Amino acid sequence: MSELQTVFGLHAVSALLEKEPEKIKRLLVLTGRKDQRLESLLVVARKRGVSIANMERHKLDKLVVGNHQGVIAECDAITEMGEEDLEELLQALTEKPFLLILDGVTDPHNLGACLRSADAAGVHAVIAPKDKSAPLNGVARKVACGAAEHVPYIKVTNLARTLRWLKQYGIWLVGAAGETEKTIYENDFKGSVALIMGAEGKGLRRLTKEHCDDLVKIPMAGSVSSLNVSVATGICLFEAVRQRGL
Structure with a gap:
């Protein structure tokens, strides 16, 4: 049992x-x-x-x-979605794909908050690697406030391979990285796009960053050098929403 x-x-x-x-x-x-x-x-x-x-x-x-x-x-344990589900989801879309990818986000509270923002922003799916990612457990579902049941959370075996596949599918990969000069307000989010967010502190992994078509940052005016990943995700997603005219 x-x-x-x-x-x-x-x-x-x-x-x-x-x-x-x-x-x-x-x-x-x-x-x-x-x-x-x-x-x-x-x-x-x-x-x-x-x-x-x-x-x-x-x-x-x-x-x-x-x-x-x-x-x-x-x-009953809720079955995780995988690569096959992602392909099926993209093929069924009648609008330009809008995806969120979480690279190394391990805290269920942050996952839940990201899912909640993703749902509000109209994201079609949230993608994460199977290893070193937060589980979609009771804590994540509670923080997500119902979004976990509406936004597909897809775990992939090899994130780099999935990123290459998404590129072939015509999806532009935009990674958030503090060291770039380009801000989210200068980036074009109107087309088929996947926003990639890294873990707090470490940010995007090197290999993930290498697969990005663009790197963007949130301009920061204060003394704090970074934001909580769920807060940063919300800001980036809703700049995309503003541009996409939701």
């Missing part, structure tokens, strides 16, 4: 109920909690035929790390 995965928080559980209710084995709900948001979620759960169990707070607290907001979904 495979180990169950937990998804927690009102937004994340609601999105899972909407998108993949068949994966949920049961909902664990805080005993005695009664409010409109939770009641609305439970109405949907009952319509979907999902089993609901009440549980004391101290027991819920032991099941997850983070603020569960009184609701936890126990579900």
Whole structure:
């Protein structure tokens, strides 16, 4: 029997109920909690035929790390998407691809925040290497506030190979790097484009940087030399959104 995965928080559980209710084995709900948001979620759960169990707070607290907001979904492990899914997704698009690639982002909180920004910006998929990348776990889903169920998170075996393939597909690769002179406001994001963000501190790996068609930076006026990767991702994505006219 495979180990169950937990998804927690009102937004994340609601999105899972909407998108993949068949994966949920049961909902664990805080005993005695009664409010409109939770009641609305439970109405949907009952319509979907999902089993609901009440549980004391101290027991819920032991099941997850983070603020569960009184609701936890126990579900089958959610299958990771891979290279084949990426190709299928791109072939199905009727508009110019807009992708986000995360190179070495290992913190689930940052992954969740990046997914949330990606969803808001209309990104078609978020791509990351299988090694040294944050898992799409309960923490990431909670921070993503439902975006994890809507934006495909695709793990690839070899990122450099995927970047070469994306180039052949006609997608322009734009990497964020502090050492370049070109700013995000000088770059053209209107076409088929993939924004590549590196890990905090280290930034993009050398091989990833070598595959980029352009390198851009966020102009910084203060004494701080870099931003949190999820904040930087949001700024870059929404400059692209401004240009693309969403």
